[in-house]
Amino acid sequence: MNNTKLKSLMINEEGFAFDPRTGNTYNISGVGLLVVNALKAGTQTAQVVDAIVERYDVDRRTADRDLEGFLNELERNRLIETEVAS
Amino acid sequence: MKRTIAVTGLNAGENPQPGPGVIRSLRRRYRDVRIIGLAYGTLESAIYAENSADMIYQIPYPSAGIDALLERLDYMLAREPIDLLIPTLDAEIQPLIGAQAELAKRGIEMCLPSIEAFHARSKERLHELTEGTKTSVPKSTSVFSTAALAKAAAGMRYPMMVKGPYYDARKVYTQDELISAFHAIMGEWGGPVIVQEFVSGEEFNIAAVCDGEGGMMASCAIRKSVRSEKGKGFGGIVVDDPELTCMGKQLIEKLNWNGPCELEFIQDETDGRYYLLEINPRFPAWIDFPSTFGYNLPAVLVDRLTGADSPSIPAQCPTGHFFLRHSSDISGRIEDLGRLSTFGEISLAKTGAVQ
Numbered sequence: 001m002n003n004t005k006l007k008s009l010m011i012n013e014e015g016f017a018f019d020p021r022t023g024n025t026y027n028i029s030g031v032g033l034l035v036v037n038a039l040k041a042g043t044q045t046a047q048v049v050d051a052i053v054e055r056y057d058v059d060r061r062t063a064d065r066d067l068e069g070f071l072n073e074l075e076r077n078r079l080i081e082t083e084v085a086s
Numbered sequence: 087m088k089r090t091i092a093v094t095g096l097n098a099g100e101n102p103q104p105g106p107g108v109i110r111s112l113r114r115r116y117r118d119v120r121i122i123g124l125a126y127g128t129l130e131s132a133i134y135a136e137n138s139a140d141m142i143y144q145i146p147y148p149s150a151g152i153d154a155l156l157e158r159l160d161y162m163l164a165r166e167p168i169d170l171l172i173p174t175l176d177a178e179i180q181p182l183i184g185a186q187a188e189l190a191k192r193g194i195e196m197c198l199p200s201i202e203a204f205h206a207r208s209k210e211r212l213h214e215l216t217e218g219t220k221t222s223v224p225k226s227t228s229v230f231s232t233a234a235l236a237k238a239a240a241g242m243r244y245p246m247m248v249k250g251p252y253y254d255a256r257k258v259y260t261q262d263e264l265i266s267a268f269h270a271i272m273g274e275w276g277g278p279v280i281v282q283e284f285v286s287g288e289e290f291n292i293a294a295v296c297d298g299e300g301g302m303m304a305s306c307a308i309r310k311s312v313r314s315e316k317g318k319g320f321g322g323i324v325v326d327d328p329e330l331t332c333m334g335k336q337l338i339e340k341l342n343w344n345g346p347c348e349l350e351f352i353q354d355e356t357d358g359r360y361y362l363l364e365i366n367p368r369f370p371a372w373i374d375f376p377s378t379f380g381y382n383l384p385a386v387l388v389d390r391l392t393g394a395d396s397p398s399i400p401a402q403c404p405t406g407h408f409f410l411r412h413s414s415d416i417s418g419r420i421e422d423l424g425r426l427s428t429f430g431e432i433s434l435a436k437t438g439a440v441q
Contacts, residue, residue, distance in 0.1 A: 023311060
């Protein structure tokens with residue numbers, strides 16, 4: 001996953017985010033904020049799932065599915081790029 | 087030293103002109119500047135606005151020819167000096183490029199592109215301009231006749247854009263609308279009419295002051311966050327996308343552009359690719375927005391023309407600000423309107439520092 005664009009996202013403590021490349025703004029909820037901050041820091045997705053499970057008391061399968069949905073959302077907004085296997 | 091600066095394009099109505107924003111920016115920087123507003127009509131809104139021009143002179147339309155303008159300028163110069171002229175309307179630029187020496191003889195300086203650069207950025211030559219650069223242009227054809235129009239449209243899908251050489255852009259969905267738009271634009275602005283593939287997506291603009299040697303002295307990129315029905319930017323937010331910046335720099339370098347300009351791009355919503363829509367040879371109407379937080383492009387231009395030391399600002403406008411256009415009503419006194427209509431000039435002198 002290429003998170004270069006995500007790294008430029010500016011986020012305040014309340015989860016209001018600004019993408020300086022596009023001028024788009026987002027309101028990111030608690031769990032989303034955890035995910036975005038972790039990905040910006042270069043954390044691998046498996047470790048992000050660990051963090052969700054630990055922090056929000058959900059089973060691993062649910063956390064995994066929700067993370068996948070959120071990553072799709074980030075990709076639709078061109079904040080991450082999933083590398084296509086050749 | 088007190089400067090007198092003349093500015094054109096004073097109407098801030100539905101299709102706002104850049105003059106009022108340029109004047110506000112100048113007043114933010116220069117406390118003692120004298121502003122002369124050059125108006126074509128008596129109902130250009132900034133004539134009557136607070137903190138606008140100190141003096142208004144009506145001038146002949148560009149279609150009257152440069153001699154008519156020079157004659158009018160000589161009348162003004164017999165009353166007061168004019169140090170600088172900042173034209174803000176597309177149709178004024180070409181005749182003024184040709185008249186630079188005449189104006190310089192009269193002590194009036196301008197900062198304009200070369201005639202080659204001016205033509206190279208015309209809508210019908212954008213494909214040629216972008217060859218060998220990272221910038222793409224939507225598929226487009228310039229036409230002068232309905233026969234050529236039909237041929238051009240046959241190779242494109244609806245909706246498509248129909249544009250005038252200087253102004254006007256209409257989205258058409260059917261052949262009837264296409265023909266109607268062609269005749270309307272030919273009738274109002276003349277040819278060529280540009281038929282262009284429609285790209286759906288967000289619009290991005292870069293306003294810049296360029297040094298005439300291939301560089302941008304200062305630039306501000308925005309995404310239009312609010313667009314009027316006519317596609318005018320009624321809201322915008324400063325952006326910093328290295329890809330967009332790179333394209334802008336490449337084009338300016340290729341043109342060796344001198345003075346102010348505005349590059350308009352659209353980002354295809356399907357693949358995120360930027361397309362160049364046009365390059366305007368003047369400041370945009372939103373030019374006072376970056377000046378409100380100290381990124382004053384008209385002041386960069388004036389300091390360059392006068393050789394004054396410009397406060398140091400980064401080459402690119404910092405992000406973190408947005409604007410929304412806020413329409414309000416300007417009131418005027420009927421005596422002022424009457425005086426301007428009768429004598430072609432009026433001193434309003436309601437100036438003061440813009441807060």
